[in-house]
Amino acid sequence: LQAFERELSTLLPRLRRxxxxxxxxxxxxxxxxxxxxxxxxxxxHQWQPGxxxxxxxxxxxxxxxxxxxxxxxxxxxxxLPEEEGEHKGYDGHTDMERAAEMHGVSRALQELxxxxxEVIGLVVxxxxxxxxxxxxxxxxxxxxxxxxxxxxxxxxSKLEAI
Amino acid sequence: xxxxxxxxxxxxxxGELNSVAARELEQRLRDxxxxxxxxxxxxxxxxxxxxxxxxxxxxxxxxxTNEALGSRL
Numbered sequence: 001l002q003a004f005e006r007e008l009s010t011l012l013p014r015l016r017r018x019x020x021x022x023x024x025x026x027x028x029x030x031x032x033x034x035x036x037x038x039x040x041x042x043x044x045h046q047w048q049p050g051x052x053x054x055x056x057x058x059x060x061x062x063x064x065x066x067x068x069x070x071x072x073x074x075x076x077x078x079x080l081p082e083e084e085g086e087h088k089g090y091d092g093h094t095d096m097e098r099a100a101e102m103h104g105v106s107r108a109l110q111e112l113x114x115x116x117x118e119v120i121g122l123v124v125x126x127x128x129x130x131x132x133x134x135x136x137x138x139x140x141x142x143x144x145x146x147x148x149x150x151x152x153x154x155x156x157s158k159l160e161a162i
Numbered sequence: 163x164x165x166x167x168x169x170x171x172x173x174x175x176x177g178e179l180n181s182v183a184a185r186e187l188e189q190r191l192r193d194x195x196x197x198x199x200x201x202x203x204x205x206x207x208x209x210x211x212x213x214x215x216x217x218x219x220x221x222x223x224x225x226x227t228n229e230a231l232g233s234r235l
Contacts, residue, residue, distance in 0.1 A: 009231050013219035020218045105214045125211050
């Protein structure tokens, strides 16, 4: 049983990176990671030892993120949308140039539709194969690659426009 | 010269082609500056994402996260 926690803890930095990319905001991303870990610990008996824990965890992070997006949408139906807040997308440890780039990339990613943002996260950032990413997202490969290509084009042109 | 589709080019950029297919595509790309440029753009995009998000992996984990796991170790 303890092997599960140990293996999971080695994955944390990677899962946190993906969370940051998906959620954009530092606090939201860490909340997302926390929720995902709690969900994973509860569902641990569903994980089959010997199968890839990274893919299993990435799927949980992604599903928690989608849940959060949905509940946020519900909240926005009852409350006025928040003013566009300060971007807290980086922690101030980096130099100005890095910070500016980070800000631009983060913003461009947030402007992408979620289904494009997540495929870019899984394939381009995480380096998963098309097959692995399609399995995690539960979509056919053709759907995955078309979202990927649309997302790439949109992101590239947004970043060029900066 | 055989046409190179967007899908094929992206599959190449994502490392989805086996080594034989990748070498073969590289041959076909050689005289195609437009497509070479696209490959370059995608390489830069990947590098940019890593430059932005890889440092997250060095940050100290929030205490709550460590505790969620640590309390069970």
